Amino acid sequence: MTIGVDDDESAFSGLENDRELEKSWLRICARLKDEVGEVEYRTWLTKIALGPIDGDEITLLLPTRFLRDWVRSQYGDRLSELWHQENQTLRRVELQVARPGDPAPVPLREDGPARAAATPFQDDTPPPRPTPSIPDSRSDLVTALDTRFTFDTFVVGKPNEFAYACARRVAEKPSSAGFNPLFLYGGVGLGKTHLMHAIGAELIKTGQVSVAYMSAEKFMYRFIAAIRSQSTIEFKEQLRSVDVLMIDDLQFLIGKDNTQEEFFHTFNALVDAGRQIIVSADKSPSDLSGLEDRLRTRLGCGMVADIHATTFELRISILEAKAQASGVVVPTKVMEFLAHKITSNVRELEGALNRLIAHANLFGRPVTLEATQEVLHDILKAHDRRVTIEEIQKKVAEHWNIRLTDMSSARRARNVARPRQVAMYLAKQLTSRSLPEIGRKFGNRDHTTVMHAVSRVSELMERDAAFAEDVELLRRMLES
Numbered sequence: 001m002t003i004g005v006d007d008d009e010s011a012f013s014g015l016e017n018d019r020e021l022e023k024s025w026l027r028i029c030a031r032l033k034d035e036v037g038e039v040e041y042r043t044w045l046t047k048i049a050l051g052p053i054d055g056d057e058i059t060l061l062l063p064t065r066f067l068r069d070w071v072r073s074q075y076g077d078r079l080s081e082l083w084h085q086e087n088q089t090l091r092r093v094e095l096q097v098a099r100p101g102d103p104a105p106v107p108l109r110e111d112g113p114a115r116a117a118a119t120p121f122q123d124d125t126p127p128p129r130p131t132p133s134i135p136d137s138r139s140d141l142v143t144a145l146d147t148r149f150t151f152d153t154f155v156v157g158k159p160n161e162f163a164y165a166c167a168r169r170v171a172e173k174p175s176s177a178g179f180n181p182l183f184l185y186g187g188v189g190l191g192k193t194h195l196m197h198a199i200g201a202e203l204i205k206t207g208q209v210s211v212a213y214m215s216a217e218k219f220m221y222r223f224i225a226a227i228r229s230q231s232t233i234e235f236k237e238q239l240r241s242v243d244v245l246m247i248d249d250l251q252f253l254i255g256k257d258n259t260q261e262e263f264f265h266t267f268n269a270l271v272d273a274g275r276q277i278i279v280s281a282d283k284s285p286s287d288l289s290g291l292e293d294r295l296r297t298r299l300g301c302g303m304v305a306d307i308h309a310t311t312f313e314l315r316i317s318i319l320e321a322k323a324q325a326s327g328v329v330v331p332t333k334v335m336e337f338l339a340h341k342i343t344s345n346v347r348e349l350e351g352a353l354n355r356l357i358a359h360a361n362l363f364g365r366p367v368t369l370e371a372t373q374e375v376l377h378d379i380l381k382a383h384d385r386r387v388t389i390e391e392i393q394k395k396v397a398e399h400w401n402i403r404l405t406d407m408s409s410a411r412r413a414r415n416v417a418r419p420r421q422v423a424m425y426l427a428k429q430l431t432s433r434s435l436p437e438i439g440r441k442f443g444n445r446d447h448t449t450v451m452h453a454v455s456r457v458s459e460l461m462e463r464d465a466a467f468a469e470d471v472e473l474l475r476r477m478l479e480s
């Protein structure tokens with residue numbers, strides 16, 4: 001991440017020595033710990049070590065690429081801000097993977113800095129995460145939950161209200177009939193993990209329930225590690241002793257037959273014992289074609305809840321909530337602009353907003369439309385390129401087997417008019433074109449026709465699950 005600062009003075013020229021630098025780092029750590037909470041801090045931020053300073057650039061070292069990428073994506077902007085606050089002349093904060101031969105970093109400890117080399121992890125496997133305090137052997141499985149992902153911070157709208165209601169229900173009454181397993185699915189970055197963590201946080205609050213959350217990838221690594229260390233029995237016992245097991249991104253198990261098998265047995269043991277299972281994936285159980293049939297069948301026999309792609313309205317609500325939480329004033333015009341431009345997923349939308357907010361905080365400038373276009377130049381360009389109306393028309397025409405020319409023809413037969421409406425709907429969702437512009441691309445139709453098509457398709461998607469699946473499928477194909 002690069003911070004542009006006009007002043008040419010060398011960073012840390014005011015800090016006399018390493019000790020001062022360490023003090024700065026400790027202050028930053030204390031702030032971060034307050035902001036992100038104990039668990040998150042211990043999990044990720046204690047792994048950062050101070051690297052060398054070169055002129056106006058400070059390097060922070062992480063033991064693995066995985067950790068570096070994670071810290072960069074989750075805390076990169078904040079680290080920049082905090083270092084900048086410590087020293088105004090700082091231009092760059094560089095996150096790097098520690099390599100043999102690097103200067104010995106200063107590992108960050110709660111009780112103060114200590115000089116010793118950080119121990120790099122052997123590979124890119126996510127490191128074991130610390131656990132909330134549940135005082136028994138099961139706590140080994142309880143992955144630190146992201147404290148930001150709660151029901152309170154989840155913005156509810158049409159596309160996710162069903163999944164939200166199901167999640168709430170499971171958090172209130174785990175293992176109730178019809179909701180076990182709870183299977184949440186939807187495209188990338190639409191809030192599946194957020195909802196799972198929210199359920200976990202709610203359950204842990206009651207203190208009566210042991211909750212294990214892990215990604216399917218982690219599940220596999222744990223399983224393989226248990227095989228290697230000949231401790232599969234302990235692993236199985238641990239898994240089978242929790243009250244609630246949450247596995248995120250199950251699609252990762254496609255093609256991993258042995259791990260699937262293990263998961264299947266764990267799943268059966270837990271459900272048979274009346275424990276709750278919550279699973280997320282990018283597709284519905286029936287569409288996860290690389291999973292064993294018997295597992296897909298079992299996954300689909302509880303509650304299956306789809307998180308649909310965001311609507312413009314939901315994107316605006318999310319932006320409003322996040323802007324408000326940040327304390328930075330983001331004009332409605334800017335939010336509308338972002339919600340029009342970044343339609344793919346909430347993670348990207350949030351990332352864009354965070355960048356704007358970090359920029360506003362760093363330079364003390366208000367957020368304006370012009371600043372937004374400048375700061376988010378690269379993101380906006382990538383989104384502009386993403387999909388064209390012509391591509392949408394072609395894909396939709398192919399899907400329903402109609403002629404491409406019918407996208408702009410005057411024919412009103414339903415088998416032609418409906419796909420045309422879907423194409424208009426997708427054009428509105430996936431491109432930043434205005435209603436009149438879209439209308440023009442569909443045989444010079446009026447913008448009110450496009451508006452009607454958008455609301456008609458939304459309505460039908462709510463009423464007809466098969467139709468909604470078709471439209472979602474098309475959207476995903478176009479976005480990939």
Ligand SMILES: Nc1ncnc2c1ncn2[C@@H]1O[C@H](COP(=O)(O)OP(=O)(O)OP(=O)(O)O)[C@@H](O)[C@H]1O
Nearest residue numbers: 153154155187188189190191192193194318346347
């Ligand atoms: N409805 C929402 N309200 C508030 N924040 C949201 C909402 N939906 C998603 N987010 C935020 O968007 C980001 C991505 O969400 P999340 O990680 O839960 O997505 P996901 O569906 O699990 O993605 P993936 O498929 O990549 O695992 C998170 O920061 C999350 O808090």
